[in-house]
Amino acid sequence: MKNFAKLFPILSQYTYLNTPSSGLLSVPVMEWRQEHDLDFLVQGSLLKENQGKILGSVREKVGELFSCEANRVALVPNFSYGFNTLLEGIKKHKKVLLLEGDYPSINWPFESRDFDVKYTQISPNLEEVVAQAFKKDTPDIFAFSLVQWLDGLKINQGFLKDLKALYPDTLFLADATQYVGTEVFDFDNSALDAIGASTYKWMNAGYGNGFFLFKESIVDRVAPSTTGFNSVQGKYKPQEGNFLGRFEPGHQDTLNYGSLGVAIDVINQLGMGVIDKRIKDINLKAKEMFLENRLLSKAIAERESHGAFFNIKGDDQTIIKLKNQDILTMVRGEGVRVGFHYFNTEDDLAYLLEVIRS
Template structure:
């Protein structure tokens, strides 16, 4: 277990249960960033001449990690940039299906455009609600978070795959920001058409980097008009009709995208299967103890499958009490959000439970 915590100095100071807000910066990513900027300081344009080579390596690492060919991987600074660029490429007007009270960067972006929008409820029957809404509303695209940011309700990946078989013409657009890096994931066999993710949370890659994965059949439905010099440069662009280049106009940041590659390499060296096993163990134990203390909303308690994000009952006084004890959480919705990553331990869960009981006594 100590090996899983190595290289994360924050863990020496705090009980950090807040990856759902911000992941940690690993020492290896910090070291890469120092080396990169030293190279830029000493080499200037000589380093930038290697931009294509560097970004090709990032693209190939992302593709290998998530099961997507590198010629269908676009590198973007964050989810919102990628999603808004995607929406501008969809022919309008369109019928859209969203999840009610999903992450604002999804819903606000769709609602601010000229779409006919309908919603599915997020509760213990989430999958049934989505299937019913698709049959009733017949949308052109369905945009959603795989994991809900407030309470951690997680969509079943096999459900999405089966759903796509029932609705092959609907474009499925997923936000993977609260999901990618928590379990083994094969994009090409997921049923998702487009997955967009920021990587500063569960992938611990820092800010300013993200990616988009495209299903090979979805490209004709996306007519993105953005273009810049870098749109035509790179190994996977010109021969692919410049599709992914439309999401990468201008000069790209090799510091931030290189950070993403370093972070993915770190998880791969640890073993994503090992990461998934540790997270599954922690979230199962956490849910059990939270339910014993009656801290979870009914919708979360009733679901068999859940993420490692929980929203527990508590107010500002409890939040401040936990912070005073060095337990880092966040306030979301009507409660306190706690989240467990692979570097967390059952001992840290025990520290949280102890303070929750102490506060209530």
């Protein structure tokens, strides 16, 4: 098995279970960033002459990884920027269904605008509850995180496809920040009309980069007014008023977006299918051991569909105890959030449980 400590040197010093908070920076991304800034130091504007080529390449890599044509990929600095831009293009007074307690960057933008917002509970039978909410009062927009930020609960993709087939006129908008990079994902074959993600977590791309993917049909339903000189600069943004340009009105940082491109290169070298399997295997084992040690809530214990992290019983003192033993995690909600990426091992899991029991 690959020595991931060579890819992520911090792993030789810490047991890193904090990807849900902050993904690691890989050596290839760090080296590319150093080379980029050195080139900028000695070349100045000559480097920026290649800006369009760099950004076009990153856009294409994102599209290829997630099965979305490059002309429907927007490069944004973070999810919140892109999502607020998207909502500014939607007529107000629309009926919106949200999940109560979902990530603030999903719910707050709706709550701060003139939408008719209703909520449904996050529960072990989430899909059933959402289906009932649709039957009772079909929303114009259903917005949600693919993976819940507090505990890793993941909504079932098959359920979403079935729901979309029943309600094709409802816009499905999703935050995929805690999802992309954890499993193989075919956007064009999904139920989602648009997804966005910050890529500093599971894609290990560093900060200041993210993306949005759009279905072709969304252009007829969303019309952001955001614009600027960069809205028509570069490949895939051919004319004034183009949809992608609404999300990219100002200059874009080749350092940060280039980092995303290199992070995708790392993913492709390892193989997204391999990453998918490693993450599923380690998290299946983690769930088994957490159940055995009675560390999981009933809501998570009863579900099959789950993401790459868990919320286990613990508090601030647990965090201190773990940190003193070089295990990095974070308090979230009523417990300790622990994540298992492809570089984590069963030894990491065993060590975590050993320290908790001690």
